[in-house]
Structures are given as structure tokens and as C-alpha cells.
Amino acid sequence: MSKYELLFETDLAVIGGGAAGTLAAISAARKGVKVLLIESQNALGGSRTVMGVDTFYGFFSPGNRTSRVIGGIAYEIVERLFDRNAAFLRPNTFGAGTGVTYDLEMLKILLEEMVIEAGAELLYHSFVPEVLMDENNIDSVLVSNKAGLRKVKADCVIDATGDADVAARAGASLELAGVDELPVQSLSTIFYMGNVDNERAFSLSQAERTKLMVDAEVNGKYKLTRIGGSIHPTPHPGFVHANLTRVRNVNAIDPFALTKAEIEGRHQAHEYAQFLINEHQGFEDAYLAMTASYIGVRETRRLIGEYVLTEEDVVAGRQFEDAICCCAAPIEDHHAGKDVHWKYVEGDGYYQIPYRALLPTEVDNLIVAGRCLSATHEAQASARNSAQCMAMGEAAGVAAMIALSEDVQPRHIELSQLRSALLDQDTLFKPIPREISELKND
Numbered sequence: 001m002s003k004y005e006l007l008f009e010t011d012l013a014v015i016g017g018g019a020a021g022t023l024a025a026i027s028a029a030r031k032g033v034k035v036l037l038i039e040s041q042n043a044l045g046g047s048r049t050v051m052g053v054d055t056f057y058g059f060f061s062p063g064n065r066t067s068r069v070i071g072g073i074a075y076e077i078v079e080r081l082f083d084r085n086a087a088f089l090r091p092n093t094f095g096a097g098t099g100v101t102y103d104l105e106m107l108k109i110l111l112e113e114m115v116i117e118a119g120a121e122l123l124y125h126s127f128v129p130e131v132l133m134d135e136n137n138i139d140s141v142l143v144s145n146k147a148g149l150r151k152v153k154a155d156c157v158i159d160a161t162g163d164a165d166v167a168a169r170a171g172a173s174l175e176l177a178g179v180d181e182l183p184v185q186s187l188s189t190i191f192y193m194g195n196v197d198n199e200r201a202f203s204l205s206q207a208e209r210t211k212l213m214v215d216a217e218v219n220g221k222y223k224l225t226r227i228g229g230s231i232h233p234t235p236h237p238g239f240v241h242a243n244l245t246r247v248r249n250v251n252a253i254d255p256f257a258l259t260k261a262e263i264e265g266r267h268q269a270h271e272y273a274q275f276l277i278n279e280h281q282g283f284e285d286a287y288l289a290m291t292a293s294y295i296g297v298r299e300t301r302r303l304i305g306e307y308v309l310t311e312e313d314v315v316a317g318r319q320f321e322d323a324i325c326c327c328a329a330p331i332e333d334h335h336a337g338k339d340v341h342w343k344y345v346e347g348d349g350y351y352q353i354p355y356r357a358l359l360p361t362e363v364d365n366l367i368v369a370g371r372c373l374s375a376t377h378e379a380q381a382s383a384r385n386s387a388q389c390m391a392m393g394e395a396a397g398v399a400a401m402i403a404l405s406e407d408v409q410p411r412h413i414e415l416s417q418l419r420s421a422l423l424d425q426d427t428l429f430k431p432i433p434r435e436i437s438e439l440k441n442d
């Protein structure tokens with residue numbers, strides 16, 4: 001008898017309501033699975049909302065001839081944001097390809113609506129610190145919330161925590177970026193400026209903005225940790241997104257290191273805000289409107305699963321028999337220096353993410369989706385884009401449905417069944433290049 005009181009019993013527990021987890025919950029619940037989605041914060045979206053990031057990359061390949069590589073529920077979200085006038089396309093931004101910039105408050109509401117419409121149960125303010133195992137199976141996950149420490153019993157579990165928290169507790173093999181000399185992507189505190197004169201601010205080119213930053217550094221007036229970065233308009237005039245800060249070499253699952261990073265990131269945001277107000281045209285009457293409520297974490301634990309996606313797979317544009325979705329996003333490594341390392345996909349301009357990269361070898365009833373997938377540091381720097389994390393979640397939800405209905409472990413489902421379900425709902429398809437001018441832009 002476990003000493004923990006039962007809080008809920010379900011077919012599928014999805015842990016983490018970020019890009020991957022939300023889509024996993026919607027996807028499985030739409031197929032009739034009883035789902036509980038457990039999120040430690042008070043909103044869905046994870047890095048897409050709570051960490052303040054407001055642009056989806058990964059839907060479109062970079063370049064003037066572009067393909068949409070992600071469809072399914074992920075693209076339905078984009079269309080529903082367009083229908084509400086809450087998103088617009090930013091063609092070919094940086095090296096990442098065309099981005100979809102959205103109103104993140106609208107995304108919070110939309111994701112909640114879609115989870116509830118699909119019939120999934122939602123549990124906020126609940127952190128999963130531990131699991132209870134029955135040999136190689138997760139019997140229950142523990143949740144810590146205002147009710148105390150309770151257990152949620154589930155037949156199948158999807159770990160969409162970004163940090164592979166569940167996989168770690170269940171004993172899956174993992175690699176932790178930022179320790180033992182392993183490289184780790186930097187953290188960034190996203191912030192927003194209010195009362196900006198957009199017309200003047202965005203008449204400055206990226207090169208001119210970079211020069212301002214270099215000058216500010218050289219004359220020692222401001223301490224800027226990154227030269228470059230993104231300042232861009234949002235759907236609201238005068239309200240501007242800034243992704244400029246950089247907190248380096250942090251192991252973000254170390255609670256004290258994460259706390260220090262939050263303090264350092266917020267401090268940097270204030271420094272950049274002063275720089276913008278004093279040095280950048282269009283920001284003269286602006287103010288720092290908000291910093292994200294959680295520092296942006298790009299990389300912590302990565303699964304070492306049945307297949308480990310590599311840089312070679314990404315660059316060569318490798319296709320897989322057990323593909324779940326496509327990715328055309330370049331490797332975008334926010335390393336410890338002042339710039340970003342980019343490396344582009346060759347071949348047909350896209351590669352595929354295999355289902356095996358979501359499967360731990362040691363734990364039977366667990367699927368891992370999102371930025372903690374089984375990939376090397378370099379490959380994760382491409383596959384972590386939000387559109388791919390959404391598609392991974394979507395595929396994980398379908399795989400869980402098949403496993404539950406066939407009463408087999410996720411690694412033993414019929415791949416043909418998974419493939420045909422993913423083709424049917426457009427999670428997986430063959431991208432077709434077209435001119436960038438043909439993309440919807442409203």
C-alpha cells in the first residue's frame with residue numbers, strides 16, 4: 001500500500017503543458033483517451049507563454065523558396081490565431097525562416113480552450129517531483145500542490161517537462177547539458193518594452209542596431225551580454241518583444257543555479273532596456289513593460305533513447321521509416337559566446353524526427369516529447385523549435401492512444417498504424433517548396 005493518497009486515476013498522464021505536452025493532451029483526448037494534463041505553472045504554453053517567447057519557428061523552411069513542414073493540430077493553432085487577428089507572419093527572420101508572431105495572452109486562452117474542447121482534464125499549480133515504479137513501469141506520478149503530495153495513477157505517461165523530469169525519476173538514460181564539460185545553450189530572460197514608436201524603431205536595420213550595441217560595449221557605457229538578438233513588433237502597436245539577454249553556462253536543473261540565473265537575467269533585461277531607451281531611435285519614450293515570469297531555458301536533460309538524433313542526421317536531411325514529423329530548422333546554438341552558431345539542413349532542406357527518439361530504453365510505459373527528446377546537443381539545437389515540439393507532442397499523443405487501445409507498450413505499437421494516423425491528420429507529410437510571397441500574411 002502506497003502512503004500517498006490517490007488524487008486522480010487516468011489512462012494517460014501528460015506532465016508539462018508546454019508546446020509538446022499541450023499538443024499531446026489535445027491529440028490523445030481528441031481520439032477518446034482519458035487524459036490528465038499536469039502543469040506546474042498557471043497557464044499552458046511553457047516557453048511559448050510563461051517564458052515570454054512569442055514567435056513560432058519551425059513551421060516554414062528558411063529561404064525565399066520555402067516549404068511548410070508542419071501541419072496537423074500545430075498548424076490549426078496558427079490558423080485559429082490568424083482567425084482572431086492575434087498573429088502575423090514575419091518572413092525569413094534571421095536564419096530561422098518565416099516566423100509566426102502571436103499575442104501570447106491569446107495563445108494562453110486558445111490552448112486552454114482546445115484542451116477543454118478535446119475533453120482532457122487540466123491540473124495547474126502541480127509539480128511532479130517523483131514517480132512510483134512497478135518494475136519497468138511507471139505506476140503513478142506524485143504531484144505536489146496545495147493538497148500536499150498526492151499520487152496520480154496512469155497506464156501511460158508522456159514526459160513533456162522540457163527537462164525530462166519524469167524520465168529522470170523513472171531511471172531512463174539521460175545526458176545533462178552544462179555538466180562534465182558538456183556544452184549547454186544559454187538562458188535568456190525575454191522582456192517587453194511599452195510605448196515604442198514602432199515606425200522609427202524598426203526603420204533601423206539589424207546591422208545598424210548591431211553597430212549601436214558594439215559601440216555601447218566599446219565605450220563601456222553598457223554591459224551587453226549578446227550582440228545581436230531579436231527586437232520585433234508584436235500584434236500590439238508600441239509593445240515590442242526583446243530577446244537580447246544571455247545567461248551562460250547554467251545547469252538549469254540546479255535550483256540555486258536557476259535562481260541566480262533568474263536574478264542575472266532580470267538584471268540584464270533592465271540594462272538592455274536602458275540601452276534601448278537612451279541609444280536606440282524610437283525608444284525615447286518607452287519603458288520596460290514586463291520581464292517573463294520564468295527565465296527561458298533552452299536545454300537541460302536530453303533523453304538517450306532508442307535512437308539518438310545527431311548533427312549528421314540533421315545536416316544530411318535524413319528521412320526515417322518511423323518518422324513522426326519533418327524539420328527544416330537550422331541548428332541554432334546559443335553557445336556561451338556573444339553570437340549564435342547556425343548550420344543549415346542540406347539535401348531536400350528538411351529531415352525527419354523518428355519515433356524512436358521519443359522512447360526511453362529502460363522505461364516501458366513512458367514517451368518523452370519536446371525539447372528533451374533523444375538528440376545530441378547539436379541536433380537538439382534544431383529539433384527544439386516550437387513547431388517541432390508541438391508535432392512531437394501530437395505524435396506522442398497518437399502513439400499513446402494506439403498503445404492504450406492495443407494494450408501494448410509504446411515501443412511495440414504497429415508503426416504502420418502510427419504512420420497512417422499521422423498522415424491522416426497531417427502531422428506528417430511531404431513538404432512542397434513555393435515562393436515566400438505565396439505565404440499567408442495578415
Ligand SMILES: Cc1cc2nc3c(=O)[nH]c(=O)nc-3n(C[C@H](O)[C@H](O)[C@H](O)COP(=O)(O)OP(=O)(O)OC[C@H]3O[C@@H](n4cnc5c(N)ncnc54)[C@H](O)[C@@H]3O)c2cc1C
Pocket residue numbers: 015016017018019020021038039040041044045046047048051053054055056057058126127128129160161162163165187188189190243295296297298369370371372384385386387389
Ligand atoms: C529564450 C528562448 C527563446 C526561444 N525562441 C524561440 C523562437 O523564437 N521560436 C521557436 O520556435 N522556438 C524558440 N525557442 C524554443 C522553443 O520555445 C522550445 O524549445 C519549445 O517550445 C519547448 O517546448 P516543450 O514543450 O518541450 O518545453 P517547455 O516549453 O519548456 O514546456 C515544459 C512545460 O512543463 C512544465 N513543467 C516542467 N517540469 C515540470 C514538472 N516536473 N511538473 C509539472 N510541470 C512541469 C513547465 O512549466 C512548462 O510549462 C526558444 C526557447 C527559449 C528558451
